[in-house]
Amino acid sequence: MNWHHLVLAATASLTLLMMGTSADAQGLRSAAATADDGHPADISSGKTDSGLAYTDSRGMTLYSMNLRYVSYVAQGGDALKYCSGECAKSWIAAKAPADAKPIGPWKVVDGTEGPQWSYKGDPLFTYAGDSAPGSTGGKDRDNLFNLLTYIPPVPRVTAPAPVKTVFVGEAYILEDGQGHALFTIDESCGADCRNWIPFAAGMASRSIGDWKISREGDRLQWEYRGRLVYVSQEEQPTRAPSKGTVLVAVPALAQAGKPPERVAALPSLSP
């Protein structure tokens, strides 16, 4: 069954939210990929110093070379073989197996060292300066190479209709359909929650999955697994107030040779 557990991750510890970068913003800079595209068996994804990114089979971060820009720089030369000599010492081609087959935007191109993976036409590399899996030392280097960001597939969440998901940093958070994060609290919020905006339910709404309708106040309010849900009014609307915890749908990372997992292996909120 393809569905996501919603998990609550304390905002204080959610560095992904602190980063405050949207998927779109990342995508524009780094030819971001999504797991919906599928991926070759020897490509994975993982957490890096700069968020989620595709990696090779060793876990080393992948970078794409901006072929359009290189074509201009190469001035008529073979742009696919532009990175040679000194460049090739720093940027190591992500070689494709001899029998590699294209998958969606992933194609095999003829690079300096033979068959090489490309994503949406841009050849892929690892950076020689990355000493360990998760390093992103090559990010924004030389203006030619971009981190190949991994954006997980949009999760299918069982939730009331207005709820949408938005990718923030490393995860999809739940929002009210108007860009404001949904959050709840672990303990009594006391006077703090007096000014919080309840995530209102319609009178004709019915419970759905783990979402029930609280009829205790003057306004019907959605609750998730017994906890009242509120709508963020923070200046950065993807965050919750200090005592709040943003509702997050956490997808697993793409695994080498496997379709992306859709069920998070993270602890879910106990009822």
Place this chain on the structure above:
Amino acid sequence: MNKPLRNAFAMVTLLLALIGGESASARVVQTGHASAAQIVGMRRLTEAQYRNTIADIFGSGIKVAGRFEPIVRPAQHLLSTGATAAALSPVGFEQFDGVARGVAEQVFDEAHRATFVDCTPHDAAKSDDKCALMTLATIGRYVFRRPLTAQEQRVYARMADDAASKAGSFYSGLELSLAAMLVSPNFLFVTETVEPVPGHPGMMRLDNYSRASHLSFLLWDTTPDDTLLMAAANGELTDQAKLEAIAAKMVASPRLEDGVRAFFADMLVYEKFEADDYAKDPLIYPRFNADVAAALPEQLLRTIVDELVVRDNDYRDLFTTRHTFMTRALGPLYDVPVRAEKGWEPFDFPADSDRGGLLSQAAFLALYSHPGRSSATQRGRAVRELLLCQPVPDPPGNVDFKLVVDATNKALPTARDRLAAHIANPVCAGCHRVTDPIGLALENFDGIGAFRATENDSPIDPISTFGGKSVAGEAGLSKSLAADPGVTQCVVKRAIEYATGQPTQNSATMAALDQKFEASGYRIRALFQQVATLPNTLEVTRASNQRNLPQSAMLTAHDP
């Protein structure tokens, strides 16, 4: 939904809307309900009430897209009075029809249907009368603010079944039926039906469901919730003690803010903010941009709600309060620093500020000004009519305004000079003596409500008179106004008219209500509680089929 089906649907909804008498002015109509209740009033939903109702029934995720035919305000009265006489033009009906179809389409689209349909049709491509009936009866109770009658249930379920068969979609059938409900007079008009008062022959009273709507729209500006509908079903709302207990809970709720907002938006003629009267000459007032124009009416309502509901202060304090709210856009107009980059932040004018209270709010000052200059006459008239309930006649048609409109006349540099010259005409003097002294005390604020000390390089003299006494500028005027009993009497009168949708005159009931208002320390919660449960606004005499408004003639017009 395909086009032929839409056309058929439009015809059906139109016919349904006509069933039962569409005219809101119809006073007595035998309904098709099992109870054969008499309709004594129909009040069209305001746009805000419509939107609040849809949000409360279906949640804020359902968008209400489209324009609404405006309700016409009778001269010197409230929009809510106009709503009781509002008919629906063919164009207005088409607008409602378009909005209704948009709402219904969203409610039963793939994303939302699981939230609103509690059963699974045998085949989504076919009709399923049992599932349709269950869904529509549940939703219909909220839409019509009472349970659907058995006949209504059958009609709407059959409509859904027929449409589902033709469209090949169970959910298209539901969509059509819901859209039909949303253009029914039972939804678009808050219908007041009566029942005999036990033990009082000839006396009728609003029945339980009418009282539920009465309380809900008056106090929360929205449709009755489950609590009210259940109280109505249990007959609790015709029990005065239980009615008062329920009303007391409602006025204690933060949702009273919505009711108070709606009341003051009506009392202060907020539709004028949508009209050309509010436009300003950008060459004269470059600071008056779209953000400022949008923020001013909201600032005034926020101030009112904060003062009267959140702080629960004396109504009279509204005229002198230093508390308000600011946005970044309003900072330059008020010449104050605003920290928040977006949204609203609380702001207190310092004690030595030139501003304080409702009359110093730029919304009031700008609205009652001309596009390129202030208007002492309009401001004075607004204070008289809106805050003191003292109607001022319109000017005669043949008046020469040349002297007043020339704001660049160096010989008459200030508004005071120009108005003095204008009222040399005795035809004009009568009214201007009533309005201008009030407005002249506000002349330190220009046509957008920004402070100024001079006009045409001449110092402005804001000393004026009110109630026969000298007042110094806005602060002096506001203080005198707050002390004037006419101000509290006026809000009591308006509250009764707002609750009943009918004009009223001074009467013993009004005086008694004013006394209770005074005893409460002029708290708006207390006033709303009193008005919402006033027994004689909930009773009707059979002879007049009008509510027993606090008018002496009406009170004696009992059926023998």
